[in-house]
Amino acid sequence: MPSISLTEVAEARLDAISLFLVAFALAAWILLKAWNRLARDFSWMPCLRYRGALAALVVSGLFVYTAMSLIAGARELMTPGAWVRTGSTHRIAYPERDPKPWLESGRRLALEHLRGLLWTHATAHEGTLPGNRSDGTIPESAWSGVHPASEPLAYVPGRRPGGGSAIVVYEPDAYGPVRFALQEDGVVVKLSPADLRKRLVEETIAQEAR
DSSP states (O other): OOOOOOOOOHHHHHHHHHHHHHHHHHHHHHHHHHHHHHHHHOOOOTOOHHHHHHHHHHHHHHHHHHHHHHHHHHHTTTTTSEEEEEEEEEEEETTTOOOHHHHHHHHHHHHHHHHHHHHHHHHHTTTTSSSSSTTSSHHHHSSTTOOOOOOOEEETOOTTSSSSSEEEEEEOGGGGGSSSEEEEEEEEEEOOHHHHHHHEEEEEEEEOOO
């Protein structure tokens, strides 16, 4: 004999719908009893039937749903960063349509996360950072940043946390025309490719001269 059965997801949804219908019917019955009990003391209240109790719950439920939607929408619109300025007006920010600020925030966070790992390593090794990027002391996933192809961040060995403003980690050419870099003082800065190259050359010369 063939047997027809539902999937686990369908069974879970059917159980949820069944529970909702039972609860809704029970709530309508409670409303019916409460309304008719009050109608005995107040002559202006008409007697309510079960069908009317169901209709009253549906209408009141729609009002509550509308009110909750307005509250949720107002909260979203009042969230900091939900609006962006465009000339003399403002519009709602859509990360998928305007990903630049969201992407830059992710790039900064990736460098800040790596900074935490590097500074922790330095604390445990008398202020010394790793000798190179591939020595295994820092997870490889932390070096990949947010690049879609997992392009690793560039590392400048020989730096010390808090030693100055020299660059410790920076984004290579694959990250585009704007680069973020982590300095010895822990600050994440945004540089153009030309400024980044200039600083790296100057800092390398200064380091060799010491």
